[in-house]
Amino acid sequence: MGQRTILVSLLLLFNYLLVAETETANQDFIALKALMDSWKDVPLSWSGSDPCDDGWDGIKCTNSHVTSIVLPSMGLTGHLSGDIGLLSELDTLDLSYNKGLTGSLPQEIGNLKLSNLFLVGCSFIGPIPDNIGSLQQLVFLSLNSNRFSGKIPASIGNLSKLTWLDLTDNQLEGPIPVSSGGAPGLDKLLNAKHFHLGMNKLSGTIPPQLFSSEMTLIHVLLDRNQLTGSIPSTLGLVQSLEVVRFDSNSLTGPVPLNINNLTKVSELYLSNNKLMGPLPNLSGIKSLGYLDMSNNSFDPSEFPPWLTTLGSLTTLKMEGTQLTGQIPVSLFSLTNLQTVVLKHNDLNGTLDIGTGYGMKLHRIELQDNKIDSLKQHDEVSSIKIILVNNPICQETGTTESYCFDLPFNITYAAPPNICLPVTCSSDQILSPKCKCAYPFMGILTFRTLSFLDWEKDAGLEKSLMDEFKEDHLPVDSVSLSNLTMNQFQYLELSLQVFPSGQDYFNRTEISSISCLLSNLTKHPFYFIAYTYGHYEDPMESSKSSHIAFITGAAVGGSVVLVLLLLAGIYAFHQKKRAEKAIAKSNPFGRWVSKDSECMTPQLKGIKQFSFVEIQKYTRNFSQDNDIGSGGYGKVYRGTLPDRQLVAIKRAQKDSKQGRIEFKAELELLSRVHHKNLVSLVGFCFERGEQMLVYEYVPNGTLHDTITGKSGIRLDWIRRLKVALGAARGLAYLHEHANPPIIHRDIKPNNILLDEHLNAKVADFGLSKPMIDCEKDHVTTQVKGTLGYLDPEYYTSQQLTEKSDVYSFGVVMLELITARKPIERGKYIVKVVRNSIDRTKDLYGLHEFLDPVIINLGSTLKGMEKFIDLSLMCLEDSSADRPTMNEVVKELENLLHSAGFNATAESSTAASTSSSYDEITTGSSQHLYSNESFDSSVVPLQQKIKAK
Incomplete structure (x- = not known):
């Protein structure tokens, strides 16, 4: 690319000097030359003096005038020059998907004769120029997915031919403009089919004047704004409407009755507002396929019977709408019905799907209702029914499938790949x-x-x-x-x-x-x-040769210079290619030093990914795929070519500490395999990046669950199962891994829950093998997370498997209390020890227990033994603590006594990672000796900050 650019630039210079006239209109040529000057990476074909006859990519002409500039996805960077206004006959301008295009739109754009303006997915900023309303021929206006700010120009109302208005996904604010006192507004767009104005910051009310019976609108999308007030009744006048999205605003008041007149509407979204009054009757909208009225403040009402008459309905969402009574069995007989979401209501009685249910029905969500029984039918086994937090699921030891809350996974049935194994290059x-x-x-x-x-x-x-x-x-x-x-x-x-x-x-x-x-x-x-x-671009080399032939002797002297430059560039690229080949064969070569051969990780059976591949799998590390962050860096969700979901942990660039953790996790996870440990899929180590690729875990961390962040609520039996799963993972590390491994950072943030809520131990960045290539594998710098650290390890710097046992004991207390290990200067271990009264029920610790366990109605059988076991793990002397294997056996006994066969439980593998806090100290003071924790950790905090 570099050598061709130099050659083309020199040749282009001589062309400008030699060619006195051009068939392309001079004004148009000047405008295109200005665009070239304001953009980087323009197409190489833009090298002649006649854009119309020389075949410039993306340029079309009529009668020597440029009428179309179509350059989407060309990697352009720069800004849009005001000289664009010189293209007096320009009909179409499409610069979409060039993220490098930024700056504001020039006012001169209003001087054009555009009928099509597409600037989708760029990075334009600032206000949309008001004189865009001067484009009287405009039919399509798409400015979505930029960073435009300010108000929607009222002048757009002058565009009488406009059929498509898309301003979605910007930062536009203020009211929706309507005509007033002779000034234009969007209500004047009588030919418009599409109002796409969602994902902005629009405020104020939806003006009643915006809608009228003269309009031909098909889509009105106003979702994800800050709109207030009521839905105007004039909406019911637009009989052509097919999709209406008002969701995720702050709309209030009742839904207008005449919305029932919109007989062509197939999708209606009113969710996540503050709508009040009675539920609207939509029985007249027979074409309605997708209905979402969730999370509003409607009056309490019996399940509306008109819902059972909507034969086209595929998806019904009425979460949190104060529905009461019993769900009629006739609802489930709707032929096209696929998904029903009615959670967080007061529905009661018996749930009966019936035997004549629609064949497409696959999911019914009824969490947090008052349903006390389910009429079972063998035929409905393929339908996922979720009744978590209903009376039917609050019996002790309930393990029915409908009492577990699984995430809703949308699927697309793509044709299967039937290829035999083929090895492609790393970036293909x-x-x-x-x-x-x-x-x-x-x-x-x-x-x-x-x-x-x-x-x-x-x-x-x-x-x-x-x-x-x-x-x-x-x-x-x-x-x-x-x-x-x-x-x-x-x-x-x-x-x-x-x-x-x-x-x-x-x-x-x-x-x-x-x-x-x-x-x-x-x-x-x-x-x-x-x-x-x-x-x-195979034609470009021949094109360049043709230009060189025409310019002849004029470029003779420059050719010598170019050849010398090309020789130097070629040599440089050859060197880089050789370095890249060496790096690919041994990506860790730079880690090896003369004094230490143990810096190169010893890997077994994991895949090396290129940076380009990771970038592809995460959609260029998009914000939508950002699922967490910590001291190490960020975690992204990704999708491999075989459609496997993965979690990709990306270290902060040039992090020296991250390099050590990266090496540790690579070495350890490449050789340990257990159903209660995360599974490492691969890694990326190039371009200064350090990334670890794990299997994806859908239900996040145990910390998010017990703090309520994930929305999953665990009863007593499930908490015992989680504890057992984590204990089994640790026991494997301590007694079956070769060499044995000490995790060194056990905490709820590093215990993940898969789709079946099975526990997986994660994040091995601080882990320590018992036999290592370092000088001493027993005495080591103190690392871990404050609140979970073994006091003996802290004071002696002697690391053993019992240090993990201590941390696990803290996790056990956190499981039943949902409290942080250190709160308001008090250490939970000491608080529990000092509060125990073994003569009382639950040892008198009722006030410390997580209210969620109590509210779920579980019988807390074995709770006292669980507390005893946790305190055994928390003994000050490691010699007095049990091994993790002994902990596993005791937890299995607890579950068995509660009526659950722990040894028969199965789980699936998953992984991700979380943050960690590292502590380094040489102090011999007891870590948690004082009631007020602050006084004993001030020196540690100072050292953390110093690092």
Whole structure:
């Protein structure tokens, strides 16, 4: 790229000097030259003096005037020059998916004759210029997914031909503009089909004037704003509406009665507002497929009978709407019904699905109601029913499947990959047709949820391939994966488009594919592309040769200089390639020193990922995939090509301490395998990055659960199971790993819960093998987390397996109290010891127990023995503590006495990691000796800050 850029730049300079006239209109040429000056990485084809005849990528002309600039996904960086206003005949401007384009839109854009303006997924900032209302021919206006701020210009109301208005996902604020006193407003857009204004900061009321019977709107999307007031009754006048999204605002008042007149609406979202009054009667909307009225303040009411008449209904969500009474069995007989979410209500009686339920029904969520019985039918085993926190699940020892709360996993049935094993280079991906290539990738985002019905059709892959073939694009195949619901309740799919007959796409092909995917009249999604870093432009070298031939002797002297530069560049790249090859064969070579051969990790059976692959799996480390952070760095959710979900722990760059932990986890997790330990999938060590790839754990940390952050509530039996699972994982490390391993940082943040709420011990960054290549594996610097540290280890710096036992004892107390180990200067271990009265029920510790255990109605059988066991683990002398194996046996006995067969329990593997706090000290003072903990840890805190 560098050598060709130098050559083209020199040749272009001579062209400007030699060519006196151009067939392209001079004003248009000046405008394009200004754009070249304000952008980096323009297409290499932009090298002649006549953009219309020389085939500049993305440029189309009519009668020597530029009429179209279409450059999506070209990796452009810079700003949009005001000289764009010189293109007097410009009809279409599409610069979408160029994240490097920033700055504000120039006022001169209002001087154009645009009918199509697409600036999707860039980084433009500042206000939308008011004179955008001067574009009288504008039909499509898409400025979504930028960082525009300020108010929506009222002048947009002047665009009488506008059919598509998309300002979604910006930072726009203020009221929705409507006409007043001769000034325009959005209510004047009578030809508009789409108002997409969601995910902004719009405030004030929804003006009644915004809607009228003259409008032809299909979509009104105002979700995720700060709108207040009531839903205007004028909405019911827009008979053409098909999708209405008012969710996640602060709307109040009753739902207008005439909303029932919107007979074409298929999706209605009113959730997460403050709507009041009676539940609206929607019996007239027979086309309604997706209904969500959750989390409002409607009047308490019996289950509405009109719901059972909606034959098109696929998804019903009425969470937290104060529904009472019994659910009629006729609801479940709706032919198209798939998902029912009615949790957090007062529904009661017997749940009866019946025998005539719809064949598509697969999930019923009824958590936190008052249902006391379930009428069982053998035929409904395929339907996931969740009755957590209902009376039916509050009996001691209840283990029925419907008493566990599992996350809702949306799936997309993509065609299976039937390829034989093929080895691709590290940055290539295997296509569905078994070819290694560099695909063009991005995200399809569906603003409505009708996509859920597409699974019954031929498939989205086939639909897209048909379009690519129709446009004669060189696409071999497409792959869709990782169907997820993002934080804005929009469905997302990862898309990979593979080239045909070559490894790469060229710039023109990428631009054409992007345009097709952004065809607003065909698709129910919008497309956000990733930057494509691989281009193959076979014509460019011949084009450069042609230019060199024309310029002749004028460039003769420059060629010598260019050749010398190219020779130097070639030598430099050859050196870099050699270094890269060496680094790839031994990515840890830089860690090895002359004095220490033990710095190179010894790895067994884990995969090395490239940085490009990790970037791809995490959607370029997107914020939506950020699932946690700590002292080590951040954790991202990712999706591998085989659709396996993973958790990727990314160290802070250039972290020396992180390097040690990175090495420790790599070495340890590559050789330990147990159902109660996280599983390491692989790692990435290049570009200064240190990343660990684990299996993904859906239910997060034990800390998030016992503090209520995850929304999962554990009864007494489940807490015993969690304790047993973690204990088994530690026992394996201590007694079956070779060599034995001391975890050194056991705490609820480092115990994860899988989809079945089984415990997995995680985060081995501070772990210590009992036989190591270091000088002394027993005496070691004190590391761990304050509150869980073994006092004997702290004072003597002698690390043993019993140090983990002590930390586990603290976790046991935290499991039953849900209190931090150190609160308000008091240490929970000492507080419990001093409060125990063994003559009383539960040792008199009622006030310390987690209220959730009590509220779930569990009989706390074995609680006293559990407390005794935890205090045995917390003995000051390690010799008086049990081994983890003994802890496991005791917990199994406790579960057995509670009526549960612990030895038969099974679980699945998962992993992630959390934060840690590290302490280094040489003090011999007892760590938790004082009632007021602050006085004893001040020196430690000072040392932490010093580090």
